[in-house]
Amino acid sequence: MASPSLFLCFILPIFFSISSTVSTNSEGNALHALRIRLSDPTNVLQSWDPTLVNPCTWFHVTCDSNSHVIRLDLGNSNISGTLGPELGELRHLQYLFK
Template sequence: MGLLSLSCCLLAIFLSLSPALSTNSEGNALHALRTRLSDPNNVLQSWDPTLVNPCTWFHITCDSNNHVIRLDLGNSNVSGTLGPELGQLKHLKYLELYMSSLSGEIPKELGNLKKLVSLDMYGNKLEGQIPKAFAKLKSLRFLRLNNNKLTGPIPRELTALSDLKVFDVSNNDLCGTIPVDGPFASFHMESFENNRLNGPELQGLVPYDFGC
């Protein structure tokens, strides 16, 4: 009976600590991001990895369970690259990284953020292709990647994002044709301008990636 009581006690302790463990994991992911960034305006000064969780940090919003649900570094003038650690923020709903000087490729691990509603990365210097893994973001409603240096085609997999309401990839260097299936049927052509795109696909024909 003593052993059973001890086991129950240990289980209770573990369950009570599990939210803290989770937020520590999120804090570790954010600190890993911090180490990648140059921060001339010192907007990340409160990102102290020795704190219990990141919910007290500026530009971070948490829910009632201390899970990070919003990361907002818009207009912060940070520079540097994004890494796979962002994919560990499993509860994130809003990722706001617009109008800064971020460069490099968009991590495919962002496709792990299944609860993401809004992804704004416009106005940076991001390169490479739009990750096909974004097709896993079934809750996504806003995807703005305009005014970067992105290349390659628009992934056809994104046509499966039935909740997507706003999509903007204008002012990049994308090529190929514009999808017309799923939510793409309702997006204005301004969302695609100033690329090397060749107009919308024709219904029923296999897409051809001109110039890709």
């Protein structure tokens, strides 16, 4: 049987790593769903690739030190459309558009 210290040293860090990835991926999924709702005639959102785990690398997306999306800056980009419930997945969002 594994000792508690083995769990804390090896298993727990793996759990937190996976948990962080899932959280970040849910934010990426939410942003991709938003992209689908929007009309983007000049392809400003072309970097919003749902196959990338981390949306923090996408243009017009700013993240905090924990890789949570905190800002979407899409002002003056000629984007139109409706916002949807998927924005609720962006729990750390502080700034939306411009």
